[in-house]
Amino acid sequence: MDVTAPAHRLSAAVSAASRLLPARAGLRLRADAAGLTVAGSDPDLAVRFACPATTHTDGSVAVPAAPFAETLRMLDTDLVRLVVEGSRLALRLDNARFALPLLSSEAGLPTPEPPQVSEVDGAMFASALRIVAGTASKDDPLPLFTGVRVQAADHLTLTASDRYRMAVARLPLRAPGSLDVLVPATLLTEAARQAKGNVGLHAGRGRFGLSWDGGLVGTAVLDAGFLSEDSIPSAAVDTTVTLNADALAAAVRRVGVYAEDRRVLTLEVGGSQVRLASARQDTGEAEETLKADVSGGRTSPSFQARYLLDALQAFTGERVVLSIQPGMRACILRPEEPGEVRLTYYPMPMLAR
Structure with missing residues (x-):
């Protein structure tokens, strides 16, 4: 095999394959008129990436993935030439040469792709x-x-x-x-x-x-x-709250600082507002009130702050609807105005201390 490839394109393909494959995996390189293919597999996983290249001699070899990826990542050159030299694959540059051992002919053989x-x-x-x-x-x-x-x-x-x-x-x-x-x-x-x-x-x-x-x-x-x-049961909703997701997320971050180790905070819903509250024996307590459109009765579910933040980040820049069910049933979060991707998030309430 003898092929010349753009160094940055080859590095990107090899790095992508290496990140997906096990640490000690081998990569199979195949050069032909269509260019260079980087592939690897194990019993559970198969990857293949194409790289543009000029092929001087067709061929297929396998090399260790990790040192190959690391070498390519550090190269400061536009082109790299890959040439088989006996039991080595040489990476030739104008002013340098690196050589990797060739692996067995079975290493990195492609797995048939499903339809x-x-x-x-x-x-x-x-x-x-x-x-x-x-x-x-x-x-x-x-x-x-x-x-x-x-x-x-x-x-x-x-x-x-x-x-x-x-x-x-x-x-x-x-x-x-x-x-x-x-x-x-x-x-x-x-x-x-x-x-x-x-x-x-x-x-x-x-x-x-x-x-x-x-x-x-x-x-x-x-x-x-x-x-x-x-x-997930979702037919028992008795309260809905509509408000700006970013404003609620910011309040959760501030009030969550004062929560106990599990970082549980309470949302007290009533009238036309939501009151967030938390307390911690060694640092004090916090509460913050936000205006909201509320439909239904009063309720006060508690949530782990980081889970609620993860949910709200999915709706950044939007108004979100929280549909609250009684007891320990999941809360349902959806955007007020659904987009092309329709997202629903179900955080489970926690027992407040």
């Missing part, structure tokens, strides 16, 4: 996913809560929950499709961050994939059946 079932706008998908994936659990011993449920029919639905809150986003598809999988949230977020333009959604045989011009990420999936918005 495409639909397509979605990449920027819209990534934006919605950042919000929804933020509610997935970071607790690996509970893997079923570390994923995002991806469902497609006439529209795309993204759902995630860590048992204390749930977020659901609905967004339009470029074409109808049939899909229902649970995908690891961290991986899905990183893949969506890399995607550009329209993004293909792939599914089949226990796998899920995203594809776009120049890239593909595929992964094994988890069991999706249990994670559903339908599992």
Whole structure:
């Protein structure tokens, strides 16, 4: 193999693959008339990124991902030439040479990609996913809560929950499709961050994939059946509050400073206002009142401040409607004026001390 590639484009492709693959993974480089392809895989994951290049001699080799990515990241040059020299892949520059050992012929072999079932706008998908994936659990011993449920029919639905809150986003598809999988949230977020333009959604045989011009990420999936918005009762709403999300978030930050270790604060709703209150034995107490449009009776649910802030950040610059249910049922947050992406957030109330 002998190929010349733009250093920054090659570095971007190799770095993207390295971030997604395990630390000791190998990368397979394939050069042909179409350019250079960077690919890698393990039993659960497969990635592929394209890089423009001038191919002098076709070929395919595998090299260790981590040192290859680190070397490319530090190069200060426009072009880099990759040439196989015996049992090494040499990176040749005008004034330098670096050589990586070649791995076995099986390393980084591509995994067949599942068929495409639909397509979605990449920027819209990534934006919605950042919000929804933020509610997935970071607790690996509970893997079923570390994923995002991806469902497609006439529209795309993204759902995630860590048992204390749930977020659901609905967004339009470029074409109808049939899909229902649970995908690891961290991986899905990183893949969506890399995607550009329209993004293909792939599914089949226990796998899920995203594809776009120049890239593909595929992964094994988890069991999706249990994670559903339908599992949250939402028919008992007796009070609704409509107000500016940014103003409420700012008040939550200020009043939350005075909450106890669990950082629980109370929203006392009544008349045409919301009063936020919290107290902490060693630092004192705080309260703040905001004007709001209130429908229904008086109520005073309590929430963990950081969960409420996470929910409100999803509605930055908008007026938000809080639909409050009695007892310990979830509160429902939606924008007053729904956009193209329809987002619903369900923070669970807490027991106030």
